Amino acid sequence: MSEAPDRTVTSSNAATRPRVRYVTNLREVDALDRAERSDLLPVAARYPFRANDYYLGLIDWSDPEDPIRRLVVPSLDELQQWGSLDASREATYTVAPGVQHKYRRTVVMLCTEMCGAFCRYCFRKRLFMDEADHDSLDLDTGLAYIAAHPEVSNVLLSGGDPLLMSTRRLEDILSRLAAIRHVRVVRIGTKMPAFNPWRVLDDAALRHALRRYSRPGRRVYVMAHFDHPRELTADARAGVAALMEAGAVVVNQCPIVRGVNDNGDTLGELFQRLTWSGVQPYYLFQCRPTAGNASFVVPLVEGFRTFCRARRQTSGLGRRARYCMSHASGKIAVVGLDRDHLYLRYHQAADPADEFRFMVFRRDDTAHWVDQLVPVAEGLRAPERDAADGAR
Numbered sequence: 001m002s003e004a005p006d007r008t009v010t011s012s013n014a015a016t017r018p019r020v021r022y023v024t025n026l027r028e029v030d031a032l033d034r035a036e037r038s039d040l041l042p043v044a045a046r047y048p049f050r051a052n053d054y055y056l057g058l059i060d061w062s063d064p065e066d067p068i069r070r071l072v073v074p075s076l077d078e079l080q081q082w083g084s085l086d087a088s089r090e091a092t093y094t095v096a097p098g099v100q101h102k103y104r105r106t107v108v109m110l111c112t113e114m115c116g117a118f119c120r121y122c123f124r125k126r127l128f129m130d131e132a133d134h135d136s137l138d139l140d141t142g143l144a145y146i147a148a149h150p151e152v153s154n155v156l157l158s159g160g161d162p163l164l165m166s167t168r169r170l171e172d173i174l175s176r177l178a179a180i181r182h183v184r185v186v187r188i189g190t191k192m193p194a195f196n197p198w199r200v201l202d203d204a205a206l207r208h209a210l211r212r213y214s215r216p217g218r219r220v221y222v223m224a225h226f227d228h229p230r231e232l233t234a235d236a237r238a239g240v241a242a243l244m245e246a247g248a249v250v251v252n253q254c255p256i257v258r259g260v261n262d263n264g265d266t267l268g269e270l271f272q273r274l275t276w277s278g279v280q281p282y283y284l285f286q287c288r289p290t291a292g293n294a295s296f297v298v299p300l301v302e303g304f305r306t307f308c309r310a311r312r313q314t315s316g317l318g319r320r321a322r323y324c325m326s327h328a329s330g331k332i333a334v335v336g337l338d339r340d341h342l343y344l345r346y347h348q349a350a351d352p353a354d355e356f357r358f359m360v361f362r363r364d365d366t367a368h369w370v371d372q373l374v375p376v377a378e379g380l381r382a383p384e385r386d387a388a389d390g391a392r
């Protein structure tokens, strides 16, 4: 395996390096020719565009199929009528503005509606859209809800990207969560180590906050989001190392995306490079049937085969990842395939009665979501569902 080209456009020295510059207007992307820009403007009018010069600098502009380009530059396919803006019905589990409680032990807070760049396949693109109706986080109500629910031991800060908040605001949230005794894990879901590693490298106060609130017995996890091995530049790896040195546990979750990481070699290389950087591959998600995402989705059977090929290229550390659908009813892992069947199991379930439920479906090589599959047998229980779980 060759070393991934280090396409960083800036040096890591904050004193000599120009600031990362954000771009929200396709007309400012010089690498696109004039005709391309004007073709893509209607796409960006529907699903906003945002990137920065560092991340755009990772693109090989001579390759129209470049995976990093596909990740952030709009494409005409997004205008196909397909999918819905809330494919996992997050509204169902919203207990206060910006606060979701789906799984017993975990509450999600949508802290911000901004990201370092906008992934074109984003499942929460509704947050960035002008016409979409959504409420901003009601932090006080969310914290009061968590305090009143002692079963909640995990809080996921998400969005948008929580590292787009000021460090002061993030630290305020971390300190208020630290005051709730039963919250043992705070997860920060962020793509900033990929989009702009200097958000971490240049901010000593952020690292200090992590050091203060990530302690034995109460940990801050950073749920990083690297989709492709080329995102793991020297600067991105330094950003990850800085997070770990500050006491955060860093894991990775990403979707399988057509044209980005939909082959076993690319995904295997990503898993390998993550583990070499000390980052555990945690979830490989099935791309949700979100509006605009038709061309990004890989069918489940192909996705599972790609996942298996990728895992074969890694050590046991890389093999800890799970391939899951974030379905409205829970996280459903794809666990097996044969000539006639696809085997799924609930990894997390909104309804405790579903937890670990094992399901067998007729194999359908075109299906991309569990709702399209025809069950052969339902209600089987995986062996690890023990009496204690059942009694809950």
Ligand code: SF4
Pocket: 114, 115, 116, 117, 118, 119, 121, 122, 123, 124, 125, 159, 160, 161, 190, 191, 225
């Ligand atoms: S970083 Fe996450 S929330 Fe932000 S655009 Fe990408 S997928 Fe969406």
